[in-house]
Amino acid sequence: MAILETENVNFAYPSGAEILHGVNFSVNAGECVALLGANGCGKTTLFQHFNGLLKPHSGRVLLKGKDLSQWHKNEVFTQVGMVFQDPHDQLFAASVYEDVSYGPKNIGLSPSDIQERVESALKQCKMWDQRNHSIHQLSYGQKKRVAIAGVLAMRSEIIVLDEPTAGLDPRTAADLMLTLKGLQVNKGLTIILSTHEVDIVPIYCDKVYVMQEGRIVSKGTPEQVFSDPVLIREAYLRLPRIAHLWEILKHKEGLDSSSNPLTIKEARKAFRKL
Amino acid sequence: MLAQGIRVQNPTTKLSQVDGRVKLFLTVAGLLAATSTGSWILPFCFGIGSLLLLRLVGVSGHLLWRRLRPILLLATLIGVSQIFINGQTPLFQWDIFSIHLIGYHEGMERGELFAARILGGVSVMSVLTFTTTVQEWIQALAWFRVPQVVIEIMTLAYSSLFTLLDELERLQKAQQMRLGYGTWWRSIQSLGAIGGILFIRVFDKSVRLWQAMRCRGYNGEISVLNNHALKRKDILVSGFGFIMILGSWLVGK
Structure with a gap:
């Protein structure tokens, strides 16, 4: 059963710019779902519908089968945590510990419960040792981790991340994605993320949606979605590097293979079969 | 340059480990003591004592001089100007070109007091600023029940400061690279654009x-968890420090 879904969501900003057109989006509990799309295609706007920051002009957003308008706002925020693209937009407290404690304090938990949640969230994000640091002393990657810890401390079942790897070096990005995958696998969290980095999608995500000019133009497993390179390129995206290389080898070098690997692991397997 | 100056970290000293609340309490007590007497000797001693304490815990003399230089210059100027402004009993008279200057005895005493108070107050404050992070200040103020709205404004201002400085630096560099500061008129235009x-x-x-x-x-209120219990060592430091300040004040007043 879908834990979060949208039905025919349409949205326009007060300026009149129509951003979302009949968006249908569905995520099952415990899945990791990627939303791909060019800049300005409406990914962030759609994400802001998931926890009620924005309300659709028409259509519905359902959380656990219940219309978002029937939930109390604070209940929605504890169920659907959101990590903004720029951590500077999210972090405001003087120290790491204080910032992560902000959400649990607003829920009204006892100090001991807050402490337990903050410690657990910071340890999961590998930021416990920096708990007393000022926010401005942290690197960009560390700030991203603290922003995620702030949401984890809310014990949200669904975490929505707007371009979590943007601006990170490859090593930090990989570390962050592994942390998120660990949370999905070990804690059963549902993860929804938007990204331009198509190479990480087949490695970490179970399902992919492709968005173009406010419409969902493709959905399915990474294998299904990346099997249509024309659509991917029309959406101003690209194939994962391995898939692109395989495409070149097949079409220009006459490689005879029925498989379409998306990752290095899959490519190795495909090579062995040749 | 401004951004770089604000970003300079305080050196880590032995006093950095003392709880922020203790340091804030002792600073306020020290400030009151240094500024509440009619004699210049006590504030002067507080000033020198504070500077010696900072040197003793490892703050470099160069850094102290760099940060306190403008304030000390101001204290000197205020002190000297008082000599010529206040009083009736002439101490000396100068004729510089066509200007007739009279220095007064009462003015000199007043100037000494003002300069000593500035030196004492700023030096005592320096002990706090050199050894305490802003986040510790904010936590300490919250603990002393300073109104929540003040704490929230301080928290938001402090957290936004660095983001804004980054933004300012980026914008300025972007303008500089496109010759935005080539002439003085162009500089004014560029600065105006940055403001907007x-x-x-x-x-x-x-x-x-x-x-x-x-x-x-x-929900309209910024509330976070500060979980730093006062340690025995902090209470001892605060008690000892307070007795020292009170004793000096009683002797020096």
Whole structure:
């Protein structure tokens, strides 16, 4: 059963710019779902519908089968945590510990419960040792981790991340994605993320949606979605590097293979079969 | 340059480990003691004592001089100017070209007191600023029940400061690279443009911050958990420090 879904969501900003057109989006509990799309295609706007920051002009957003308008706002925020693209937009407290404690304090938990949640969230994000640091002393990657810890401390079942790897070096990005995958696998969290980095999608995500000019133009497993390179390129995206290389080898070098690997692991397997 | 100056970290000293609340309490006590007497000797001694303490815990003399230089210059100017402004009993008279200057005895005493108070007050404050981070200050003020709205404004201002400085630096560099500071008139135009852009960006950022805070249950009040219990060592330091300040005040007043 879908834990979060949208039905025919349409949205326009007060300026009149129509951003979302009949968006249908569905995520099952415990899945990791990627939303791909060019800049300005409406990914962030759609994400802001998931926890009620924005309300659709028409259509519905359902959380656990219940219309978002029937939930109390604070209940929605504890169920659907959101990590903004720029951590500077999210972090405001003087120290790491204080910032992560902000959400649990607003829920009204006892100090001991807050402490337990903050410690657990910071340890999961590998930021416990920096708990007393000022926010401005942290690197960009560390700030991203603290922003995620702030949401984890809310014990949200669904975490929505707007371009979590943007601006990170490859090593930090990989570390962050592994942390998120660990949370999905070990804690059963549902993860929804938007990204331009198509190479990480087949490695970490179970399902992919492709968005173009406010419409969902493709959905399915990474294998299904990346099997249509024309659509991917029309959406101003690209194939994962391995898939692109395989495409070149097949079409220009006459490689005879029925498989379409998306990752290095899959490519190795495909090579062995040749 | 401004951004770089603000970003300079305080050196870690032995006093950095003392709880911020203790340091804040002793600083306020020290300030009151240093400024509440009619004699210049006590504030002067507090000033020299504070500077010696900072040197003793490892703050470099160069850093102290760099930070206190403008204040000391100001204290000297105020002190000297008082000599010529206040009093009736002439101490000396100078004729410089056609200007007739009279220095007064009462003015000199007043000047000494003002300069000593500035030196004492600023030096005592320096002990706090050199050894305490802003986040410790904010936590200490919250603990002393300073109104919540003041704490919230301080927290937001402090957290936004570095983001704004980054933004300012980026904008300035971008303008510089495109010769935005080639002539003085061009510089004024560039600075004006930065002011406008910063205003819009600050507005955008504040909206996004509000959204992010809403996502974490913001209900009109910024409330976070500070979980630092006072240690026995901190209470001892605070007691000892307070007795020292009180004793000096009683002797020196």
